[in-house]
Amino acid sequence: GLSALYEGTRAWLNIPLAVIDFETTGRDAESDRIIEIGIVGIDEGVIRFREGLLVDPEMLIPEDAIKVHGITNEEVAGAPKFHELLPHLGELLKGRIPVAYNAPFDRAFLLEELRRAGARIGGGDFVLDAKAVPAFDKELVWIDPLVWARELLTTLRQRTLTAVTEHLGIPLENAHRAVGDAEATAHVLLRLASQLPEAYADLIRIQERHAAAHFRFRR
Template sequence: MKVADPCGCFPTGRHYPGIAHLLKVRAVGVASELDAGIAWMDHPIAFLDVETTGRNPATDRLVEVAVVIGRGGEVLARQSWLINPGRPIPAESTAVHGIKDEDVAGKPSFVEVADEILAALAGAIPAAYNASFDKGFLLAELERAGVRPETPPPAMRREVDWIDPLTFARELYKKEESRALGDMAALLGISLVNAHRATDDAEAALRVLYALSKDPRVPRAYGSFIQEQRRLLRVQDEARARWRRPT
């Protein structure tokens, strides 16, 4: 849906003559500095992936962050940071991503690299696979670090929706047993050699998004894409709530 800013209109809904040029229409959830009417693929997209000490952003910490930038179907840049979480990495977390205490010994803390990470995300549509996880950890770490830039990137602004290919994978591949990143990459013929390492996961997620975009059910315009993603998320959340409802 699109929301029009307050303006004077006739009862018919038609605007008063001579003020059409003053009207601004914004698509909910989009970054205001990016044109909602053009193809999202024509905007820079910053895919974020994080590896952590656990699953709770309130108590766990980041140990690796990667940002992969894409535009027009191509990968333009990759950046990654190993981060010292200031605590031991649990064995069960190391079993997932392979990062050990000795790998982050002597590495910077999050606050020391926060500005670099935000610079990598600047001016781009934020994105992640299962975005609520990565977004939650990024915002929690920024809040703990007290990082509040005067001009925060779209990824840091809570009103900006992140692109999440998982939402569309669940819709377009409903019959698949799993829509986990590794399974979707394999299904779509995308290489993912070092699964659960941040750079490899972020790039694979970007390539999965580009592959999914070939389906005509995926909107091309940035604003339309975000509105459809919002609609699908509501439908999927309602379906999960019904599954969990006691009988």
């Protein structure tokens, strides 16, 4: 559940946000792993920081994944493993509501990596604190600009991040690299903000309704 801070009428733009993007070894959160983390912090509608972290996935990156993001096995050799990055990740995400483009994908990967890391860390120093770090909360619905792009940009045939940024005139630098995609997602969200429900609770409630309707329509 959410703390009182985020409930009710509080405007979502006034809540600290963390836009998250992962590059991965593939599309299955259970069998694939994160190889790059991009996080962009937004405060009061302004981008405050951006950070990119390479991760050792503890498995080989398949060729078809390398073709998408260009991250090679050589690049991640010697990078920290996910569980080693967790304390730093917790600091970056602390007190920030998570945002991701096609959020179910990134959310599933994060929760699966947390599950693995929890098993790995055991009684170690780092405790997963979902109250302090909203992105670690299994129940939390992330803000997803893709859902809103589908609703608002009805003339677009494709709603990929590339198509949407192009349509909105937002430069997408380093597409399919985590920080580039996270930053582009941040700009999409801020560009659409004036057309979105103002209160955080309303934004999530209506977003969930749109997402469910889209899912039903697709099947």
